[in-house]
Amino acid sequence: MSRIDAASARSLIAADPDVLIVDVRTPAEFESAHIDGAINLPLDQVDAYLRRIVSDAGGRMLLICQSGARAERARSALTGAGLADVAVLDGGMNAWIASGAPVDRGRVRWxxxxxxxxxxxxxxxxxxxxxxxFSPAGLIAAFIGAGLTVAALTDTCAMGMLLSKLPYNRAGGVNAEAAIARLRQGASRSGACCTRA
Known part of the structure; x- marks a missing residue:
């Protein structure tokens, strides 16, 4: 179970209230709308705390981002480090909201x-x-076009990664230690044994 649709995710959450819902979007995106009970741990924090997450989390984990791409990168990193039961919400929050699923809304951010x-x-x-x-200025447009093409082919986005570092997207911030502690609490509630890398 690596990718699940919004209906299956809702069923999973209803059947297993201890499923760890980890939202890997920026704090600003998380503030706009998130699933009730979700833990915000942006993708760069997943990378920075990978070993701790794997050792502290246990049980089922559902990863969410806006469209599914960042959550899939987080899933690959986590499963590669030894965490076994990790799924990605296919289509991310876009699919969750489109399905009519409930969300906690805050201040709207882009x-x-x-x-x-x-x-x-x-x-x-x-x-x-x-x-x-100034005719050489057209080269800038070509550079951006090339970057967008690479982003589409590799399903990564350097511009998005840079923009995620701006204060606008860090508003409210994430306390990674507190998020990891919540992962540990969720794992102990479910009685799951932690997988160590």
């Missing part, structure tokens, strides 16, 4: 995908306009 579209589109537009007076 998702990373929307921010990438704004920045990439703005840079391309500015370079095209600047190219009317």
């Amino acid at each position: 998702s990373l995908e929307r921010q990438v579209r704004l920045v990439a589109g703005g840079v391309v537009l500015a370079s095209a306009v600047a190219g009317l007076w």
Whole structure:
């Protein structure tokens, strides 16, 4: 069970209230809308605390991001480090919300995908306009186009990773130690044995 749809995820959560729901989006995205009881641990924090997460978490873990790509990267890292029962919500929060599933809503923030579209589109537009007076400016648009092509082919996004570091996306912040402690508490409630790498 590596990817599950929103209906299956809802059934899993209803059948097993101790399932660990880990949202790997930025704190700003998490603040906008998240699943009740979810733990916010952004993807870069998953990477930074990988060994601790694997040793402290146990039981089933459901990973969530906006569309599923970041959660899939987190799943690959966690399973590669030895955590066995990890699933990704296919389609992420987009699919969860589209299915009519309940969410806890806070202050609305732009998702990373929307921010990438704004920045990439703005840079391309500015370079095209600047190219009317300074022809080498068109190379900037080509560079952005190449970056977006690589992002699509590799299912990664360097611009998104850079934007996730901005204060706007870190608003509210994440206390990684507290998030890992919640993972440990969830694991002890479920009575699951931790898998160590």
